[in-house]
Amino acid sequence: MNELVLYASPLSSAIPVALALLELDVPHERIDLDLAAGDQRKPAFLALNPNGKVPTLVIDGEPMFEALAILQWLGERFGVERGLWPAADTAARFEALSWSTWTYVTFGGTQQRLIHATSPRFPAKCHNAAQAKLASEQLQSHLALLEARLEGRAHLLGDAFSLLDVIVGSAVSYAAFTGVPLAAHPRVEAWVNRFTARDAYAAAWGESPAQ
Ligand SMILES: N[C@@H](CCC(=O)N[C@@H](CS)C(=O)NCC(=O)O)C(=O)O
Structure with missing residues (x-):
């Protein structure tokens, strides 16, 4: 160990x-x-x-x-x-690497653009309504991909919960906390609610950002 x-x-x-x-x-x-x-x-x-x-x-x-x-x-x-991460050189491992990297690079990058364009944590001269609108629309497109992914699956890799749900669920629950609406994506909303209800979630955050 x-x-x-x-x-x-x-x-x-x-x-x-x-x-x-x-x-x-x-x-x-x-x-x-x-x-x-x-x-x-x-x-x-x-x-x-x-x-x-x-x-x-x-x-x-x-x-x-x-x-x-x-x-x-x-x-x-x-x-x-x-049993929480797929074995090397399997289709599921390729999916886990792809979606986890997508979460940080694509979804997270878009969310950062929205935050820079709107958050009081950044100087007003960085704020930009057009950039905020574009990033918000792109986030909805990203969420639509997750909505499609969750069709017929309780979790991102199938029936079983995995570390991929932790990785993607953390990003989506944080996005929701910052005001990104999930309402147009009911499967995503239900999946993220199941994720944030897990004991480990409250223990890791101390206080839940999604509440
Ligand atoms: N891309 C990095 C981001 C890490 C990051 O920005 N951490 C922040 C907290 S959310 C930090 O340590 N900030 C301290 C500082 O910038 O002084 C990662 O994903 O690990």
């Missing part, structure tokens, strides 16, 4: 990784950084992740950063043997 230390922070990009570790039931230590106090810019942390960001996972003393890379590694290392 590897020794795992997760550097995280409440209500951050680290939470999907914290949630995956709980769903996988993998023993680990979680260290929460105080981002407002600047813990992430201390030299000892920058030596682990030069970006100064959470999540950072240290595996037997070796650091990894970027949530998607960490999640895909967790699937490979622990998920396959627990």
